[in-house]
Amino acid sequence: MNFDFTEAEQAFADEVRRFIRANPPDTFAVDGMDAGYGSGANSRAFMKALAAQGWLSMCWPKAFGGREQPMFMKLVLMEELALAGAPFGPLAGVWQTADAIIELGTERLRRDVLPAIARGEATFWQGYSEPDAGSDLLALKTEARRDGDHYVIRGHKIWSSHAGIASHGLVFARTSRETRKSRGFSMFVVANGTPGMDIRPIRSMTGEVYHHEVFLDDVRVSADVMLGPPGDGFQALLNGLDADRFWGRFYKAPALARVLGQLVDYANTTTVGGAPLARDPFVRRRLAAIAADIAALRLIFYRAGCLIRDGAPLTYQTAMAKVYADETGQKLARLGMDLLGIWGPLREGSRWAKLGGQISHLYQTTLGHTIAGGTAEILRTSVAVRGLGLSAEPKAPVETKAP
Amino acid sequence: MDFRPSPAQQILTTTARAFLRQHCPPQLVQRLALDERGFDEALWRRMAELGWPGLLIPSDLGGSDGSLLDVILLVEEMGRAGLPGPFVASAVVATSLVLAAGSPAQQKRLLPALAAGERIASLALVEESGSFDLDAVALACTVPGRLGGRKLFVKDAHIADDLVVAVRVGATLSLVVVPTDRPGIARLPLDAISGEKLFEVTFDRVEVRPDDLLGAVGGGGALLVPALRAGSLARTAEMVGGAQRVLELAVEHAKTRVQGGRPIGGYQAIQHSCADLVRDVDAARALLYAAAWKDAEGRAAEADAALAKAYAGEACLAVARRGHQIFGAISYCEEHPLHLLHKRIQAASLDFGDAQLHLETVARAIGLEGRP
Numbered sequence: 109m110n111f112d113f114t115e116a117e118q119a120f121a122d123e124v125r126r127f128i129r130a131n132p133p134d135t136f137a138v139d140g141m142d143a144g145y146g147s148g149a150n151s152r153a154f155m156k157a158l159a160a161q162g163w164l165s166m167c168w169p170k171a172f173g174g175r176e177q178p179m180f181m182k183l184v185l186m187e188e189l190a191l192a193g194a195p196f197g198p199l200a201g202v203w204q205t206a207d208a209i210i211e212l213g214t215e216r217l218r219r220d221v222l223p224a225i226a227r228g229e230a231t232f233w234q235g236y237s238e239p240d241a242g243s244d245l246l247a248l249k250t251e252a253r254r255d256g257d258h259y260v261i262r263g264h265k266i267w268s269s270h271a272g273i274a275s276h277g278l279v280f281a282r283t284s285r286e287t288r289k290s291r292g293f294s295m296f297v298v299a300n301g302t303p304g305m306d307i308r309p310i311r312s313m314t315g316e317v318y319h320h321e322v323f324l325d326d327v328r329v330s331a332d333v334m335l336g337p338p339g340d341g342f343q344a345l346l347n348g349l350d351a352d353r354f355w356g357r358f359y360k361a362p363a364l365a366r367v368l369g370q371l372v373d374y375a376n377t378t379t380v381g382g383a384p385l386a387r388d389p390f391v392r393r394r395l396a397a398i399a400a401d402i403a404a405l406r407l408i409f410y411r412a413g414c415l416i417r418d419g420a421p422l423t424y425q426t427a428m429a430k431v432y433a434d435e436t437g438q439k440l441a442r443l444g445m446d447l448l449g450i451w452g453p454l455r456e457g458s459r460w461a462k463l464g465g466q467i468s469h470l471y472q473t474t475l476g477h478t479i480a481g482g483t484a485e486i487l488r489t490s491v492a493v494r495g496l497g498l499s500a501e502p503k504a505p506v507e508t509k510a511p
Numbered sequence: 512m513d514f515r516p517s518p519a520q521q522i523l524t525t526t527a528r529a530f531l532r533q534h535c536p537p538q539l540v541q542r543l544a545l546d547e548r549g550f551d552e553a554l555w556r557r558m559a560e561l562g563w564p565g566l567l568i569p570s571d572l573g574g575s576d577g578s579l580l581d582v583i584l585l586v587e588e589m590g591r592a593g594l595p596g597p598f599v600a601s602a603v604v605a606t607s608l609v610l611a612a613g614s615p616a617q618q619k620r621l622l623p624a625l626a627a628g629e630r631i632a633s634l635a636l637v638e639e640s641g642s643f644d645l646d647a648v649a650l651a652c653t654v655p656g657r658l659g660g661r662k663l664f665v666k667d668a669h670i671a672d673d674l675v676v677a678v679r680v681g682a683t684l685s686l687v688v689v690p691t692d693r694p695g696i697a698r699l700p701l702d703a704i705s706g707e708k709l710f711e712v713t714f715d716r717v718e719v720r721p722d723d724l725l726g727a728v729g730g731g732g733a734l735l736v737p738a739l740r741a742g743s744l745a746r747t748a749e750m751v752g753g754a755q756r757v758l759e760l761a762v763e764h765a766k767t768r769v770q771g772g773r774p775i776g777g778y779q780a781i782q783h784s785c786a787d788l789v790r791d792v793d794a795a796r797a798l799l800y801a802a803a804w805k806d807a808e809g810r811a812a813e814a815d816a817a818l819a820k821a822y823a824g825e826a827c828l829a830v831a832r833r834g835h836q837i838f839g840a841i842s843y844c845e846e847h848p849l850h851l852l853h854k855r856i857q858a859a860s861l862d863f864g865d866a867q868l869h870l871e872t873v874a875r876a877i878g879l880e881g882r883p
Contacts, residue, residue, distance in 0.1 A: 109517070109580065109800060109804045110513045111512055111805065113512065180512075368877065369877075369878070376878070384880065384881060386880050392870070395874060395877065396871070399818070401794075403818050404795070404798050407797035411514045411797060414513060428786065432794065489779055489783070492776070492785050496785055498762070498776035499776060499777045502777070
């Protein structure tokens with residue numbers, strides 16, 4: 109056992125800290141809402157600053173312009189960025205897409221998209237969910253029809269985060285009818301602005317726009333923007349979702365630790381009923397208990413990170429970790445609202461808002477986290493079935509309509 | 512970072528698991544819980560032959576040069592088997608104290624015998640306040656002189672040959688180690704649901720000699736803090752091992768118990784319960800290993816150990832309680848192993864400080880000012 113970083117990892121963490129001191133996160137322009145996951149707001153300017161350090165492509169093979177750094181460096185970078193509250197919103201999605209393109213991508217994707225990623229210019233939205241295909245993703249209706257060297261995509265995607273400000277969509281569509289329900293799907297990397305693509309914002313309960321719905325009205329794309337083998341996209345997607353659960357939540361523990369630190373400061377400096385809040389035994393105990401949750405969460409993610417690094421099989425670990433991350437986030441947001449009391453609901457920018465109004469934002473955004481990217485229910489079932497070997501619940505018979 | 516035990520540690524745990532499966536089946540745990548004395552001397556001797564009680568003791572004093580992390584991994588297996596007995600009190604806490612502060616004569620007299628399992632020692636700390644907070648120790652003693660008063664919740668006092676007693680010499684916290692056959696010492700059993708053997712120990716004008724002092728006068732606090740931390744981590748390991756076993760039993764039951772035409776594990780209500788058991792066990796174990804590793808590396812681990820103990824107390828107890836719900840009525844029976852694991856976890860969650868005490872340590876570590 110060893111719970112330390114290696115010397116190289118520690119040196120990199122120090123380097124990232126120096127970078128953050130020289131480039132304070134709040135000086136970067138923000139393009140899109142912080143969804144509360146811990147990766148901060150969407151900031152193209154910050155992504156470009158990361159790119160300028162060579163950090164977006166640092167783990168890629170040299171043949172693709174990378175420096176072949178070990179995968180753990182990405183964890184070190186994300187942890188430091190999250191602790192600092194930096195706006196690196198698109199980072200995890202960008203890395204996942206880059207890895208998929210390096211592994212499965214066509215020459216064209218490698219030539220066109222990878223360099224844009226390395227420059228911090230490409231970010232991606234996920235076109236997976238549809239109005240009638242949420243947890244039951246295979247019920248999706250979007251189709252991509254082959255037409256010579258092209259595919260013509262037609263359908264309706266929804267809950268696509270930051271689709272309006274990203275450069276490309278990852279569109280998951282049916283490409284053939286096959287007897288096995290999980291076959292016949294393919295993934296396409298579709299540039300925003302392609303004719304026929306209509307991206308419309310969905311205003312969320314926070315009052316801001318995070319999600320979009322995307323209408324794909326005969327969007328014509330070249331066949332070589334398909335990511336992975338045709339018809340075999342579902343397994344690739346599942347692997348991608350496994351990774352998504354890890355990479356999309358890894359930074360939650362440090363981000364929550366940062367919020368916890370702010371709540372501790374608040375408790376230390378706030379007097380309620382004539383006594384400092386920090387002296388209330390109940391407050392002390394609740395803050396301490398959630399500190400234990402956050403410490404456990406961090407270790408659970410690093411343990412999964414070690415399994416990924418070592419190429420060991422993952423069954424339940426990322427699904428469990430995601431549920432734990434999201435439920436801990438909700439717990440902390442609730443605790444924050446309790447501590448702030450009547451000041452809690454005030455928004456950022458409001459007179460009298462405490463802690464910059466961010467707790468009310470966190471309280472709302474965290475509500476979506478146990479829904480997005482696999483609901484807590486789907487993931488608990490996955491832990492039980494894939495991790496513990498319990499048998500899947502039989503599917504209820506459904507009337508199928510002819511297409 | 513590496514979460515895996517070393518190859519030698521893996522051998523230790525697989526050996527321990529196989530040994531305990533053979534020599535400490537649930538039936539034995541049950542019998543010992545119901546038995547008033549509740550101590551299997553033959554099993555203790557076998558454990559001593561494997562070198563377990565001497566794990567923390569250097570080889571030149573008859574031990575096997577292990578680390579606290581080795582001990583934690585071993586105790587996790589003991590917790591998994593529900594092994595009762597004085598291991599943590601004697602081989603972890605009392606042994607740590609004698610190692611840290613014993614005079615050469617005390618070490619020579621006690622450590623080889625403790626390592627060989629020929630002597631058993633326990634700690635007499637808690638008083639009528641019921642607190643593991645060292646400030647709560649009030650039992651007055653003069654050295655040389657007499658000791659009069661009582662200690663509570665002394666584990667396995669009935670089979671202990673020596674007691675390390677936390678006392679006040681003047682205003683200062685100090686330790687004395689006295690043999691239990693010294694005139695004036697009486698051991699009165701408490702009756703706890705866990706089946707653990709706990710005692711009130713009374714001291715009636717017990718003679719205390721200068722060479723009974725363990726460490727310097729006033730040195731008790733500095734000695735007890737790391738020893739209690741070791742005990743606390745060991746009890747945490749016991750909880751994690753016990754919860755791991757509950758998880759295994761519950762999942763096995765969910766796969767084999769058929770209701771409504773299918774295994775109950777095929778229902779999402781049970782699946783989701785089982786998924787939460789995995790999270791609780793994994794998270795508690797991760798905190799335990801990180802804290803024990805840090806402590807074994809000689810780094811400041813007070814807050815880490817407190818986190819781990821407080822967390823496991825909640826999480827492992829939740830596992831046990833949920834285990835009953837998954838098992839249903841059968842787990843309510845005395846002959847079923849679940850309640851033994853459950854009550855052991857419950858007992859361990861209180862030993863060496865409950866969650867409230869440890870969370871206060873955490874509260875200070877995360878920067879909360881003042882005291883409640």
